[in-house]
Amino acid sequence: DSGVTQTPKHLITATGQRVTLRCSPRSGDLSVYWYQQSLDQGLQFLIHYYNGEERAKGNILERFSAQQFPDLHSELNLSSLELGDSALYFCASSVSSGGASTDTQYFGPGTRLTVL
Amino acid sequence: AQSVTQLGSHVSVSEGALVLLRCNYSSSVPPYLFWYVQYPNQGLQLLLKYTSAATLVKGINGFEAEFKKSETSFHLTKPSAHMSDAAEYFCAVSETGGFKTIFGAGTRLFVKA
Numbered sequence: 001d002s003g004v005t006q007t008p009k010h011l012i013t014a015t016g017q018r019v020t021l022r023c024s025p026r027s028g029d030l031s032v033y034w035y036q037q038s039l040d041q042g043l044q045f046l047i048h049y050y051n052g053e054e055r056a057k058g059n060i061l062e063r064f065s066a067q068q069f070p071d072l073h074s075e076l077n078l079s080s081l082e083l084g085d086s087a088l089y090f091c092a093s094s095v096s097s098g099g100a101s102t103d104t105q106y107f108g109p110g111t112r113l114t115v116l
Numbered sequence: 117a118q119s120v121t122q123l124g125s126h127v128s129v130s131e132g133a134l135v136l137l138r139c140n141y142s143s144s145v146p147p148y149l150f151w152y153v154q155y156p157n158q159g160l161q162l163l164l165k166y167t168s169a170a171t172l173v174k175g176i177n178g179f180e181a182e183f184k185k186s187e188t189s190f191h192l193t194k195p196s197a198h199m200s201d202a203a204e205y206f207c208a209v210s211e212t213g214g215f216k217t218i219f220g221a222g223t224r225l226f227v228k229a
Contacts, residue, residue, distance in 0.1 A: 002159060033217075043160075043206060043219040056216050090159055102148050102167045102210075105217065107159030 003027065004108035006091050012114045018079040021111045025072055025093030031055075032074040033094070033105060034066055038087035049074055050096060078113070086115045118143040120209050122220035130228045135179075135194040137223050139207030142188065149190040150208040150217070151181055160206060166190060177201070202227045 003026035013019055025032050034046040036059075045058035049068035060066075063081075068074040078085060088110045094103035123138035141147055148167050152160040164175025171183040181192045190207060207220040 002161070004159070035219075042221045045216055045218065048216070058216060092160075102165065104162050104165065105160075107152075107161070109157075109159050 002106040002108060004091060004093050004106050006089075006108035006111050008111060009109065010112050010114075012116065013081060014116055015081055015083060017081050017115075018077065019081065019113065021076040021078070021089050021091075021113075023074045023076070023091030023093075023108060025074070025091075026106055029093035029095050029106070030072065031094045031096035031103070032068055032072070033092040034060075034074070034076050035090040035092065036087045037090060037110070041087075043090075046076070081115045083115050086113055088112050118147065118209050118211050118216075118218050120207050120218055120220035122205075122207050122223050124223055125221065126224050126226065128226040128228060129197045131199055132196050135192070135197045135201065135225065137192040137205050137207075137225065139181075139190045139192065139220060140188050141190060141207070141209045143209055143211055145211050148210045149181075149183060150210075151175065151179070151190075151192050152206045152208060152219075153177075154204045154206065154222075156203075163192070163205075197225075197227045199227050199229065201225060 005024045030051045037043045046060040048056040066076045090110045092105035092107045096103045119142045121140045150165045151163040154160045164173045166183045174180045204222045204224045210217040
């Protein structure tokens with residue numbers, strides 16, 4: 001158990017809908033990272049938040065957004081969902097003072113999103 | 117821009133045999149390098165990381181990796197495979213002062229009895 005929790009574990013929804021994925025980092029970790037894992041794209045970095053502020057963006061679509069709240073939990077919002085958004089979405093956390101360079105990232109168990 | 121290439125999407129070894137998973141990186145500045153393992157239906161777990169100290173890095177579960185700057189490689193090895201090593205392995209790179217970690221496509225390791 002990494003100490004990172006993600007809810008829900010599974011999510012099935014229809015095209016065009018909007019969903020919210022939730023992540024609670026390990027106690028004491030200030031950084032949260034979101035990744036998308038799919039068969040065709042592999043593991044793609046989406047976005048990194050540190051202590052409530054966005055620090056880095058990766059291959060995140062404009063239909064997707066995220067935020068980190070004062071209690072450090074984070075939410076990833078996916079809207080206007082398409083079939084191709086079906087994937088595993090991982091959240092990771094690290095103690096990070098701001099740079100991801102050497103940080104060990106602790107991954108949650110993931111949320112499996114299926115868009116029908 | 118940094119990138120990671122893992123050679124071989126699937127590797128199969130016999131139990132007790134040497135495990136060698138290959139990773140080459142590209143980075144414009146000194147990199148930090150990581151190996152993560154993912155067991156079925158689980159998140160990724162750090163095996164080991166290179167942060168510019170010793171070039172031979174020892175990790176958990178008997179794995180180790182050697183940073184070779186001249187070859188831009190960071191291959192993962194284990195002298196003797198165990199059935200429990202069957203999983204997917206990801207090599208990753210981040211840059212000094214950077215905020216992103218870039219992952220390779222992964223190598224699935226199969227261990228035959």
